[in-house]
Amino acid sequence: xxxxxxxxxxxxxxxxxxxxxxxxxxxxxxxxxxxxFSNTAGGYDFYKDAKLLRLTRYRYNNCPLDNGGRYYYIKDxxxxxxxxWQPTQTPLDSYSCxxxxxxxxxxxxxxxVEAKLxxxxxxxxxxxxxxxxxxxxxxxxxxxxLFSMVEFCLWNAEDDxxxxxxxxxxxxxxxxxSTIYHKTEYRERRNHYAVYSVNKPIEGFxxxxxxxxxxxxxxxxxxxxxxxxxxxxxxxxxxxVGSHHLKVTLTPGACxxxxxxxxxxENPVDQKFEAPxxxxxxxxxxxxxxxxxxxxxxAALDDLHNYWNKxxxxxxxxxxxxxxxxxxxxxxxxxxxxxFNMSRSASYYESGMGRxxxxxxxxxxxxxFVHLIPERAxxxxxxxxxxxxxxxxxxxxxxxxxxxxxxxxxxGFNDDPLWLIxxxxxxxxxxxxxxxxxxxxAFDSDxxxxxxxxxxxxxxxxxxxxxRGPHKLPLIGRADWNDCLNLNCFSAEPGESxxxxxxxxxxxxxxxxxxxxxxxxxxEYSDLLRATGNTARADEVDMLVADMTAAxxxxxxxxxxxxxxxxxxxxxxxxxxxxxGQIYIEPQGMCVMAGVGVDNGKAQKALDSVxxxxxxxxxxxxxxxxxxxxxxxxxxxxxYPPGYKExxxxxxxxxxxxxxxxxxxxxxxxxxxxxxxxxxxxLEEISxxxxxxxxxxxxxxxxxxxxxxxxxxxxxxxxxxAWTFTCISQYLLGIQPTLQGLQLNPCIPHDMKGYKLDRTYxxxxxxxxxxxxxxxxxxxxxxxxxxxxxxxxxLPLTDKKEVEVVVTMG
Ligand code: BGC
Numbered sequence: 001x002x003x004x005x006x007x008x009x010x011x012x013x014x015x016x017x018x019x020x021x022x023x024x025x026x027x028x029x030x031x032x033x034x035x036x037f038s039n040t041a042g043g044y045d046f047y048k049d050a051k052l053l054r055l056t057r058y059r060y061n062n063c064p065l066d067n068g069g070r071y072y073y074i075k076d077x078x079x080x081x082x083x084x085w086q087p088t089q090t091p092l093d094s095y096s097c098x099x100x101x102x103x104x105x106x107x108x109x110x111x112x113v114e115a116k117l118x119x120x121x122x123x124x125x126x127x128x129x130x131x132x133x134x135x136x137x138x139x140x141x142x143x144x145x146l147f148s149m150v151e152f153c154l155w156n157a158e159d160d161x162x163x164x165x166x167x168x169x170x171x172x173x174x175x176x177x178s179t180i181y182h183k184t185e186y187r188e189r190r191n192h193y194a195v196y197s198v199n200k201p202i203e204g205f206x207x208x209x210x211x212x213x214x215x216x217x218x219x220x221x222x223x224x225x226x227x228x229x230x231x232x233x234x235x236x237x238x239x240x241v242g243s244h245h246l247k248v249t250l251t252p253g254a255c256x257x258x259x260x261x262x263x264x265x266e267n268p269v270d271q272k273f274e275a276p277x278x279x280x281x282x283x284x285x286x287x288x289x290x291x292x293x294x295x296x297x298x299a300a301l302d303d304l305h306n307y308w309n310k311x312x313x314x315x316x317x318x319x320x321x322x323x324x325x326x327x328x329x330x331x332x333x334x335x336x337x338x339x340f341n342m343s344r345s346a347s348y349y350e351s352g353m354g355r356x357x358x359x360x361x362x363x364x365x366x367x368x369f370v371h372l373i374p375e376r377a378x379x380x381x382x383x384x385x386x387x388x389x390x391x392x393x394x395x396x397x398x399x400x401x402x403x404x405x406x407x408x409x410x411x412g413f414n415d416d417p418l419w420l421i422x423x424x425x426x427x428x429x430x431x432x433x434x435x436x437x438x439x440x441x442a443f444d445s446d447x448x449x450x451x452x453x454x455x456x457x458x459x460x461x462x463x464x465x466x467x468r469g470p471h472k473l474p475l476i477g478r479a480d481w482n483d484c485l486n487l488n489c490f491s492a493e494p495g496e497s498x499x500x501x502x503x504x505x506x507x508x509x510x511x512x513x514x515x516x517x518x519x520x521x522x523x524e525y526s527d528l529l530r531a532t533g534n535t536a537r538a539d540e541v542d543m544l545v546a547d548m549t550a551a552x553x554x555x556x557x558x559x560x561x562x563x564x565x566x567x568x569x570x571x572x573x574x575x576x577x578x579x580x581g582q583i584y585i586e587p588q589g590m591c592v593m594a595g596v597g598v599d600n601g602k603a604q605k606a607l608d609s610v611x612x613x614x615x616x617x618x619x620x621x622x623x624x625x626x627x628x629x630x631x632x633x634x635x636x637x638x639x640y641p642p643g644y645k646e647x648x649x650x651x652x653x654x655x656x657x658x659x660x661x662x663x664x665x666x667x668x669x670x671x672x673x674x675x676x677x678x679x680x681x682x683l684e685e686i687s688x689x690x691x692x693x694x695x696x697x698x699x700x701x702x703x704x705x706x707x708x709x710x711x712x713x714x715x716x717x718x719x720x721x722a723w724t725f726t727c728i729s730q731y732l733l734g735i736q737p738t739l740q741g742l743q744l745n746p747c748i749p750h751d752m753k754g755y756k757l758d759r760t761y762x763x764x765x766x767x768x769x770x771x772x773x774x775x776x777x778x779x780x781x782x783x784x785x786x787x788x789x790x791x792x793x794x795l796p797l798t799d800k801k802e803v804e805v806v807v808t809m810g
Contacts, residue, residue: 001688006681006695007098008322011308011330013695015039015097018085021691023066025348025716026099027338028128029121030307033264035128036346037104037119039097040086042069043348045128047192047264049401050157050345050352055182055194055264057153057160060351068151070119070262072132073225075145076111080225083108083115083132087219099695101308101334103301112138113250122300123307127195127263127287131297134257136250144248145228148260149219150196151209152182152240158353169237173207174279179288180207180242183279192266195284196242199259199292203247204230209239257294263287311337311372315729319755323681328728331681331695335721336368338696340380342717345400349714356399356406359384360481361719363419368722370423370430371737371761377427378436385420385441385456390449392417392456392463396478396499404445412504414467414477417460418517424457425524429737432762432797434532454532461525464518465544470570471555472547473510474518478502479635480511480565481654482586482622484646486635487567498636510566512556512574516590518548523594531739552596561609562587562602564623567633574623581634583613584623589657592664603665610658611670618710619650619678620658621703643706650701652678652720656727663731663747668777671732672749679724686710697721735759735768742795744807746770747778766795766803774810781810 003024004015015024018040025043028035034050036043036058044058058068066086073088074081081090084097084106094114098105103120116133136142154160154167174181179197186193206212206224211233214223224230230245248256265283274280291297317328343361346352362384370377387398387405394416395405405411428434437457440450467475476487478499486498488506522545529538556563564574564584574584588606597603614620626642627634640647655678662671676682678701684694689710692698697720698712730736734746735757742761753775757768774781780793784806790796795805 001686002684002694003687004694006326006684008326008330010098010100012098012100013693015099016095018092018095018097021688023348024097024099024693026104027342027716028102028104028119030102030123030337030341033121033126033128034341034346035119035121036348038066038069038348039084039099039106040066040069041071041082041084041106041117041119042066042086044068044153045262046346046352047126049399050342051354051356052156052399052401053192053264054153054155054157054160054352055262057151066348067219070128070130070260071149071219072115072117072130073147073149073222074110074113074115074134075147075225075228076113076142079111081108081110083117089220101330102304109137112136112140113142113144118297118301120301120304122291123303125263125287125290126265127261127291129291129297129300130260130262131294132258132260133255134248134250135255136252139252141252142250144250145225146246146248146258147222147225147230147243148196148198149212149222149241149243150262152184152194152242154184155190157351168239171235171237171240173235173240175205175207175234176281178202178244179284180205180244181279181281181284182240182242184240186272186279187277191269191272192264193279193284195261195263195265195287197261197284197288198244198246200246202244204232204245206230206233206243207240208233208235209241211235212241212243259291259294259297261288261291313758314371314760315735316758317733317755318757319752324728327679327681328725328733332721332725332728333368333372335696335716336365336725337372339365339717339719339721340369340376343400344717347715347717350717356397358397359387359394359416360396360413360419363423364719365722366423367426368725370426374427374431374433377423378433381424381427381436382439382441382453384423385453386445388417388420388441388443388456388459390443390459392459392461394420395444409500410504412477413479413483414464414475414511415480415514415517417463418514418521420460421457421521421525424453425521425528426737428528429739430761432739437528437532454528457525457528458537461522461541464514469508469510469566471510471566472551473512473555473566474514475506476509476511476514476565477506478504480514482513482637482646484636484640485565485573486637487565487573487633489635490568490632491635492632498639506568508566508570509568512552512563512565512587513590515548515552515556516562516587516594516596519545519552519596520590520594522548527739549596552591553600553602556587556591557597557602561606562591562596569633571633573634580625580627580629580631581623581637582625583609585610585614585620585651585654585658586622589654589661592661593657595664598664603661607658607661607665616650616704616709617677618701619652619655620674621648621705622646622651622654623648626703626705641706643703643709645700648703648705650678650703652697652699652701653718653723656720656723659727660731663727663778666747666778668732668748668752669750671747675724675727675732678720697724733757734770737761738794740794741797742766744768744780744783744793744795744805746780746807746809748772750775750777762797764798764800764803766805768805768807770807770809772809774808776809779809780807782808
């Protein structure tokens with residue numbers, strides 16, 4: 001069943017009912033200021049850091065779901081309704097929500113009045129614009145009351161939802177004309193405030209939630225709206241809202257619009273006040289002056305559209321499959337931008353309070369983003385490297401605002417260091433900018449110890465080289481990519497964190513997955529060394545990589561597939577000798593991508609085993625058989641009921657590793673089959689089963705052991721976005737950035753007869769035609785550039801702006 005449709009021309013997903021299986025959301029904002037925006041206008045805003053600088057309040061896991069947002073109430077006689085249905089839930093005569101790139105438009109109508117809510121964050125400004133347009137489609141004059149409402153968060157979202165004995169006495173506001181200023185804690189240690197304003201004169205306002213809503217009412221029936229009259233409340237302490245009341249009279253056919261702005265403003269510390277206790281409103285005045293008129297809003301929306309059109313022109317494919325086109329050209333790249341911005345901090349499933357920026361997460365997110373805005377990727381790499389420890393290990397997370405590592409979680413996730421090599425390599429392959437390797441980066445944010453980024457890469461590589469276990473495989477530490485495989489944890493107490501209980505430096509438990517990473521990214525590291533003239537070190541790295549390959553082929557090979565790990569007692573995990581969890585997906589994908597066993601049949605066997613033992617109609621499950629018992633020696637992975645999360649769920653993040661591995665083996669038919677199974681645009685028709693948004697990937701789909709097989713969970717913030725884009729753009733459609741230039745190496749279904757692709761790379765736009773009249777799955781017979789044949793399949797770099805390329809497969 002579908003709950004909407006793709007409008008490809010507009011690059012929008014159009015939701016046609018407010019009652020989607022779960023809230024289907026969008027992200028507003030691209031750099032500093034962000035809003036989460038659901039199909040019923042739920043969600044919240046924050047500046048830079050979802051935990052520390054949250055502007056508006058949101059209640060996670062509430063009942064009803066999706067509680068809190070920017071709500072606009074229309075009172076038309078006795079009928080009170082919202083254009084997005086929530087929170088009054090008054091049945092609407094019509095409804096649609098268009099989620100587009102960085103904006104959403106909700107249109108609802110009731111009793112002859114149409115209300116359109118356009119929401120977006122303008123490029124370069126720290127605010128969310130909400131333009132409400134009311135149209136009288138009836139044949140009588142309508143006099144309407146329009147009430148706005150947001151609920152302010154007291155900035156630190158965690159504190160805001162826990163520390164009520166203090167919080168109920170701190171809230172402060174100012175109200176001048178149509179503008180509400182939220183200034184809690186501004187009088188002491190903050191130099192920022194929020195502003196919520198409308199561009200027309202108001203009838204009244206409210207800033208106290210108790211006054212506006214009523215102590216025992218809810219957002220569905222605020223007392224002020226029921227009575228059609230604001231209280232003009234100026235809040236002191238308790239809970240703060242921003243609400244405007246406007247009166248509108250519309251003759252038949254008439255319409256009027258209102259521009260609401262919710263913004264973040266900051267003052268220099270010595271210019272905080274314009275009078276004792278009165279905030280300096282200059283930054284707010286300047287911001288609001290930019291969005292006073294509808295024409296200004298139109299211009300800002302145009303800027304936003306242009307911004308996205310330009311970004312998406314970097315990689316554009318035209319195949320016969322419209323679903324594939326919409327995924328690659330729009331939604332997958334869009335999601336890559338969102339995951340780059342958010343890491344795993346703020347979604348409808350990530351509360352924005354916990355995780356900050358993940359080290360491995362951010363490095364991987366960059367793989368799918370680097371082609372869009374390389375300069376931002378560069379900055380991010382340096383931020384990440386600055387948090388690394390001197391011994392090459394890393395914090396597992398850092399806070400985006402302070403850019404410092406999170407000491408509470410610490411380090412010891414032993415895959416983390418190698419991801420740094422992965423993202424630096426991706427950045428240089430995209431840009432050719434080797435100068436990044438000379439950038440001085442700190443250790444643990446201590447800049448007195450800064451060394452060039454190249455040295456950081458070496459520390460990463462050496463960390464894994466030095467920290468190996470009895471089988472010469474890398475020690476796993478607290479966990480590797482699979483956060484839930486906690487082999488040194490042995491937790492028997494409820495409430496203990498699986499990730500940080502037990503020693504991080506367990507000297508025995510090993511990971512074959514990290515070994516695969518070491519081979520893959522060790523090779524990429526060696527390429528960088530050679531390209532920068534350090535042949536001696538490159539030779540050493542190659543030898544170490546060969547040693548690790550041998551260790552994998554020896555202790556890491558189970559006979560039909562790659563072993564997953566060795567536990568703290570040196571027993572294998574993911575082996576036929578295990579009772580449960582005999583085969584895992586991760587080492588099969590990573591080792592084959594790294595080239596291990598490709599020449600001797602092991603890679604092929606491993607992928608055959610994946611197909612035979614892990615494949616389902618909704619994707620490849622993480623392991624089989626699922627753990628039915630809690631295994632003390634394995635940790636969190638066995639804490640989930642069978643079929644969920646890492647315990648045999650379909651983890652969308654690692655499915656593309658198998659598709660990439662199939663491409664390494666030249667199997668285009670199978671690679672696409674794997675790719676499509678978890679791909680949301682192909683699941684639109686079963687949205688009642690899949691439940692999450694059909695335009696973005698979710699982290700996990702319930703596996704075949706779960707009663708709800710096929711049900712997606714935790715949409716948006718997942719490394720799946722970057723890996724599927726890497727998979728489809730590089731491994732399958734075959735545009736691979738290398739240090740020397742773009743390599744063309746497609747791997748496609750045999751019946752895909754050809755496609756066209758535009759790729760802008762290092763200043764040149766390549767218009768590439770792939771011809772597969774031969775009906776092969778892989779193999780490039782010839783390449784011509786502007787009509788002239790070239791040797792091999794790497795496009796020579798050129799000063800030309802546009803180049804025509806023809807690739808003949810065969
Ligand atoms: C985490 C990743 C991790 C994955 C698998 C995600 O929730 O963000 O860092 O690799 O789960 O456990």
